[in-house]
Amino acid sequence: MSTTAPSIEALANQEYKWGFVTEIEADSIPKGLNEDVVRLISAKKNEPEFMLEWRLKSYRQWLKMEEPKWPNVHYPRIDYQDIIYYSAPVTKAGPKSLDEVDPELLRTYEKLGIPLKEQELLAGIAVDMVFDSVSVATTFKAKLGELGIIFCSFSEAVQEHPDLIKKYLGSVVPYSDNFFATLNSAVFSDGSFVYIPKGVRCPMELSTYFRINAKDSGQFERTLIIADEGAYVSYLEGCTAPMRDNNQLHAAVVELVALDNAQIKYSTVQNWYPGDKQGKGGIYNFVTKRGKCLGVNSKISWTQVETGSAITWKYPSVILMGDNSVGEFYSVALANNYQQADTGTKMIHIGKNTRSTIVSKGISAGHGQNTYRGMVKILKGAAGARNYSQCDSLLLGDQCGAHTFPYLEVKNTSAQVEHEASTSKIGEDQIFYCRQRGISAEDAVSMIVHGFCKEVFRELPMEFAVEAQKLLGISLEGSVG
Amino acid sequence: MALLTIKNLHASVAGKEILRGIDLTVNTGEVHAIMGPNGSGKSTLAQVLAGRDLYQVTDGQVLYDGKDLLNMPPEERAQEGIFMAFQYPVEIPGVSNMYFLKAALNTIRKRRGLEELDAMDFLTLVKEKLALVEMDPAFLNRPVNAGFSGGEKKRNEIFQMAVLEPRLAILDETDSGLDIDALKIVANGVNQLRTRDRAMIVVTHYQRLLNYIVPDYVHVLANGRIVKSGDKNLALELDQSGYAGLEEAVTA
Numbered sequence: 001m002s003t004t005a006p007s008i009e010a011l012a013n014q015e016y017k018w019g020f021v022t023e024i025e026a027d028s029i030p031k032g033l034n035e036d037v038v039r040l041i042s043a044k045k046n047e048p049e050f051m052l053e054w055r056l057k058s059y060r061q062w063l064k065m066e067e068p069k070w071p072n073v074h075y076p077r078i079d080y081q082d083i084i085y086y087s088a089p090v091t092k093a094g095p096k097s098l099d100e101v102d103p104e105l106l107r108t109y110e111k112l113g114i115p116l117k118e119q120e121l122l123a124g125i126a127v128d129m130v131f132d133s134v135s136v137a138t139t140f141k142a143k144l145g146e147l148g149i150i151f152c153s154f155s156e157a158v159q160e161h162p163d164l165i166k167k168y169l170g171s172v173v174p175y176s177d178n179f180f181a182t183l184n185s186a187v188f189s190d191g192s193f194v195y196i197p198k199g200v201r202c203p204m205e206l207s208t209y210f211r212i213n214a215k216d217s218g219q220f221e222r223t224l225i226i227a228d229e230g231a232y233v234s235y236l237e238g239c240t241a242p243m244r245d246n247n248q249l250h251a252a253v254v255e256l257v258a259l260d261n262a263q264i265k266y267s268t269v270q271n272w273y274p275g276d277k278q279g280k281g282g283i284y285n286f287v288t289k290r291g292k293c294l295g296v297n298s299k300i301s302w303t304q305v306e307t308g309s310a311i312t313w314k315y316p317s318v319i320l321m322g323d324n325s326v327g328e329f330y331s332v333a334l335a336n337n338y339q340q341a342d343t344g345t346k347m348i349h350i351g352k353n354t355r356s357t358i359v360s361k362g363i364s365a366g367h368g369q370n371t372y373r374g375m376v377k378i379l380k381g382a383a384g385a386r387n388y389s390q391c392d393s394l395l396l397g398d399q400c401g402a403h404t405f406p407y408l409e410v411k412n413t414s415a416q417v418e419h420e421a422s423t424s425k426i427g428e429d430q431i432f433y434c435r436q437r438g439i440s441a442e443d444a445v446s447m448i449v450h451g452f453c454k455e456v457f458r459e460l461p462m463e464f465a466v467e468a469q470k471l472l473g474i475s476l477e478g479s480v481g
Numbered sequence: 482m483a484l485l486t487i488k489n490l491h492a493s494v495a496g497k498e499i500l501r502g503i504d505l506t507v508n509t510g511e512v513h514a515i516m517g518p519n520g521s522g523k524s525t526l527a528q529v530l531a532g533r534d535l536y537q538v539t540d541g542q543v544l545y546d547g548k549d550l551l552n553m554p555p556e557e558r559a560q561e562g563i564f565m566a567f568q569y570p571v572e573i574p575g576v577s578n579m580y581f582l583k584a585a586l587n588t589i590r591k592r593r594g595l596e597e598l599d600a601m602d603f604l605t606l607v608k609e610k611l612a613l614v615e616m617d618p619a620f621l622n623r624p625v626n627a628g629f630s631g632g633e634k635k636r637n638e639i640f641q642m643a644v645l646e647p648r649l650a651i652l653d654e655t656d657s658g659l660d661i662d663a664l665k666i667v668a669n670g671v672n673q674l675r676t677r678d679r680a681m682i683v684v685t686h687y688q689r690l691l692n693y694i695v696p697d698y699v700h701v702l703a704n705g706r707i708v709k710s711g712d713k714n715l716a717l718e719l720d721q722s723g724y725a726g727l728e729e730a731v732t733a
Contacts, residue, residue: 225487424574436531437585437641438559438592447584451575451624 024097028087032124033080035059038186041086045155045189045326048162058175058185060452065179071342072371072403073311075284078249085187085220110290126246144202145283151206154222157193164443168226172319172364173294180251184220188253191221193310196231205461206382207236223254227262231293236464252287252308260295260322260451265303267460269468272308279338279367282310288348289316293325293354301328310339314323315373316345320354322383327356334472335368335400344374344405349382349415358389361453364400365476385415393423394452396445396476424452446473483544484509484547484649484715485530489553491543492529498539501705507649510677514686514691516716517702518724523684524568526702527653531565532558545649559585560592564647568654573625578637581625582607589645594621610643614670631665632636639670650674650681656690668693688720 001182042052140223175185256264275282291300302316318327329345347356362370376387434444457465482632490503519603543550587597626634699715700707
């Protein structure tokens with residue numbers, strides 16, 4: 001009987017759609033890392049003295065640190081001398097408008113499905129693109145400027161707003177925080193900077209597309225978002241990378257600061273190259289993301305859909321300092337083929353009546369290994385703090401794995417902490433039931449997975465939710481036969 | 482008109498032959514009951530007709546509406562109008578009944594060259610059908626079969642059948658696990674769906690169900706073959722004499 005679904009292999013054989021390399025002249029420095037390289041990066045960016053000092057301080061700290069071994073992921077040793085720490089597309093003097101941006105570069109973004117022009121005109125999204133290390137174009141700047149909103153590349157912010165950088169850089173993720181964050185602090189080349197002034201509600205979603213292009217270049221970008229009192233901003237980060245045989249390291253740092261009554265919503269759809277079906281190649285996504293609810297009644301919300309990368313290792317966290325502040329973490333992480341994901345969050349309750357919500361959905365397929373690791377810490381002074389955590393795992397097939405490591409540390413007796421967890425499996429019988437009702441096997445898987453993830457998807461801005469759903473569909477095609 | 486023609490059907494599971502030459506013709510408008518002891522192959526027959534690939538067809542032919550049924554994947558059979566009410570309806574957590582059934586109905590409508598129903602039209606349709614099996618509309622928002630009682634699951638199957646309007650309905654032990662009240666509701670739902678252009682195959686172990694869904698024909702399956710066919714009275718006879726005599730007759 002030819003009643004089997006299109007074979008797993010046929011579908012899994014689908015190529016990574018975004019695996020193209022853009023031929024662009026790049027200004028790269030030789031491989032390797034030493035103090036001179038750190039100075040060179042700083043000099044190339046024409047940075048003020050305080051930045052160089054900060055980088056050097058970080059570099060010297062990094063030399064004393066060791067790569068952490070505790071995550072539930074496995075990869076060959078990274079040779080940090082075999083990485084190019086700075087690669088920038090060559091442009092004359094920096095583009096003033098989109099017309100000045102290398103058309104080849106714009107075509108790259110079009111292939112990714114983000115035609116800048118169209119977005120600029122239709123979608124009303126301001127996009128700051130990070131191509132390898134340098135931010136190439138920022139749209140909508142003028143319009144945002146009228147509201148006093150600063151949305152620019154990190155390098156530009158260092159030049160134009162050094163006081164804000166001085167005040168907030170490293171205030172959430174200190175230079176000595178961890179091995180990868182410290183490395184980033186020494187060598188980061190660019191990233192995005194956002195400042196929303198008092199009482200301003202940012203009228204559009206701010207968006208950055210990261211893309212790693214040059215061979216053997218690690219990408220170390222740095223994002224800093226500050227929402228001043230009563231401000232609101234929703235920020236979207238989307239990531240893709242072309243196909244490369246060698247693993248590429250991505251060690252970013254994101255810092256969020258919310259002052260009194262401010263709100264920051266940070267959404268990520270990460271679709272970096274996951275490696276091939278045998279587990280060769282792919283991105284190492286070792287990222288430190290942390291937000292600080294500094295003010296009273298402030299709120300920071302992380303939503304992430306992680307479908308790409310060979311290894312994902314990140315814990316977007318919230319430090320709840322201000323009384324009544326709120327932290328949220330909504331996550332969908334997918335590990336297919338030989339992908340590994342060790343992700344989760346930390347919620348640190350310091351202020352009174354602080355609240356946090358954690359919803360984590362892990363999907364494992366093929367030989368994928370998915371780990372949820374989360375910490376909820378309630379300090380002595382956090383009277384009336386509450387946390388709700390929910391971790392669900394979905395398994396497709398019998399070669400994959402799901403692991404859950406929740407850590408709870410409660411030092412105040414008036415706190416309430418709830419944790420729920422479940423593991424389920426998409427079974428042959430569920431697929432057949434759907435097919436008997438006329439629904440194809442692929443649609444059935446996608447329907448079940450979507451149902452599993454919908455609590456997270458509904459936290460995403462509309463257009464991102466659609467993209468996330470599609471990505472998940474593509475990443476899972478053929479995982480059930 | 483013959484809607485379904487089964488000729489010399491043989492099927493095995495994991496190398497063990499279960500169906501050993503089934504011949505059966507079902508015309509539109511007819512209700513056929515398939516009875517038999519445990520292990521006689523009743524459910525296997527239902528599953529093979531629905532296209533479950535756990536079972537390997539080793540010989541024979543099945544024509545459905547003149548087409549070679551065995552070469553169609555299960556979803557195509559469903560789209561062509563074959564519906565199976567499962568003996569053990571499957572739970573699909575996270576997917577609402579509403580969403581599930583709308584997706585199913587629209588693939589079937591598409592196949593029939595009809596326009597897809599939008600959410601509003603769909604809601605109107607399902608509310609009307611819910612009444613058939615006396616179910617509360619709130620149930621539409623619950624995940625498919627998740628946390629349903631046995632009776633609710635079976636009623637859900639009949640409700641789905643009412644919405645999808647199949648040409649051939651196969652009810653696989655729909656009476657198992659039902660108390661008498663639930664059985665009456667389910668049977669009543671089924672009876673309302675009996676039409677001149679729809680055929681039904683009712684698989685059951687017990688005669689009880691056939692008091693409520695009165696078949697045109699009754700076939701007794703034993704050791705993978707139909708050993709006796711008759712009208713509704715055959716079911717009553719079996720109820721008194723049991724299956725034992727029939728099985729002996731076959732093996733002898």
